[in-house]
Amino acid sequence: MSLLPWHHSTWHDLVRRQHHNGLPHALLFNGRQGIGKHAFALHVAQWRLCIQPHDDGACGHCHSCLLWQAGTHPDVLICQPEEGSRQIRIDAIRHINQFLSQTPQISACQVVVIRPLEVMNLNAANALLKTLEEPPGESLLLLETERIGSVLPTLRSRCQRLVLAPPSHDDAQQWLVAQGIEGEHATIALRFNPQAPLQALQWCQTERVKQVQQWQQQLQQWSERNIALQAISTDWGKLDFTDVIAWLHQAVNDWLKQQMGIDPKALMFAELFQASAMLTDATVDKTKLLTLQKQCQALHAQLLSGHGNVNKALTIESLLLDWRHVQSSALAAKRQHHHEEPA
Numbered sequence: 001m002s003l004l005p006w007h008h009s010t011w012h013d014l015v016r017r018q019h020h021n022g023l024p025h026a027l028l029f030n031g032r033q034g035i036g037k038h039a040f041a042l043h044v045a046q047w048r049l050c051i052q053p054h055d056d057g058a059c060g061h062c063h064s065c066l067l068w069q070a071g072t073h074p075d076v077l078i079c080q081p082e083e084g085s086r087q088i089r090i091d092a093i094r095h096i097n098q099f100l101s102q103t104p105q106i107s108a109c110q111v112v113v114i115r116p117l118e119v120m121n122l123n124a125a126n127a128l129l130k131t132l133e134e135p136p137g138e139s140l141l142l143l144e145t146e147r148i149g150s151v152l153p154t155l156r157s158r159c160q161r162l163v164l165a166p167p168s169h170d171d172a173q174q175w176l177v178a179q180g181i182e183g184e185h186a187t188i189a190l191r192f193n194p195q196a197p198l199q200a201l202q203w204c205q206t207e208r209v210k211q212v213q214q215w216q217q218q219l220q221q222w223s224e225r226n227i228a229l230q231a232i233s234t235d236w237g238k239l240d241f242t243d244v245i246a247w248l249h250q251a252v253n254d255w256l257k258q259q260m261g262i263d264p265k266a267l268m269f270a271e272l273f274q275a276s277a278m279l280t281d282a283t284v285d286k287t288k289l290l291t292l293q294k295q296c297q298a299l300h301a302q303l304l305s306g307h308g309n310v311n312k313a314l315t316i317e318s319l320l321l322d323w324r325h326v327q328s329s330a331l332a333a334k335r336q337h338h339h340e341e342p343a
């Protein structure tokens with residue numbers, strides 16, 4: 001696993017510590033979603049298992065590294081919630097303890113990766129606590145968390161914490177392009193996943209970027225009266241409904257910002273508000289726009305909390321008509337304004 005460019009300085013600190021005093025038994029990697037915590041943990045794991053490691057990482061060709069690459073290394077254990085579950089349970093921790101009670105077979109130590117640490121239930125956390133209090137001889141525990149506040153303080157205090165910083169926007173953009181992503185797609189994916197390049201990459205690989213792009217174009221066509229209501233609602237009906245509402249909520253927020261004079265380039269749906277003069281040329285009725293915003297916000301919250309039992313097609317059509325209603329409030333105001341102008 002190669003090191004991500006924005007993790008270099010953290011990596012070099014870690015290597016220095018290893019040379020100086022050795023690493024502690026448990027390291028807790030903390031950082032937001034999508035910045036590559038797991039990639040970093042795996043890099044550390046392979047390096048500690050490697051028989052001829054160097055300061056950049058594992059050698060890549062020793063017996064340990066070959067087993068690692070084949071996915072059959074006997075001295076590493078990765079613990080994460082089972083498919084379909086959101087929790088790490090006590091059985092998983094018992095399995096770890098059993099694993100650590102053996103001696104390493106190939107490498108000089110055994111490595112356990114636990115991710116994410118915050119989804120452990122209380123029983124599991126207490127069992128892990130015992131392991132952390134009396135770590136078996138040659139073992140390294142690498143723990144990952146996005147929400148340090150949700151990790152039991154007793155667990156936290158028994159690990160050394162390492163904060164992984166997110167990349168700058170430019171670093172993230174460059175990295176995505178180096179992964180073979182088109183520049184334009186990278187920009188859009190990062191707008192929706194700021195400072196989270198791995199998540200942005202997933203957006204690009206799962207077509208979500210193309211979906212949001214097409215969604216945006218259709219909203220533009222709707223705003224310019226170039227698409228029929230039923231055509232657009234049929235297409236949006238094929239998308240994830242929570243996505244559609246989240247995006248519409250965001251587009252309404254953007255519209256409000258645009259009306260307050262914020263540069264369209266800074267908006268989430270920058271292309272829409274730069275391209276569509278129908279949206280940006282006129283001042284709209286703010287009360288109507290705010291009402292639409294509240295509606296989208298409430299619906300979005302409802303969907304996120306899992307209570308979204310609504311008729312999708314009807315909801316989409318009704319919101320689109322409201323969108324156009326806000327637009328025509330501006331057109332009407334404009335006509336009136338022209339009418340009042342002295343000849």
Ligand SMILES: [Zn+2]
Nearest residue numbers: 050059062065
């Ligand atoms: Zn090696």
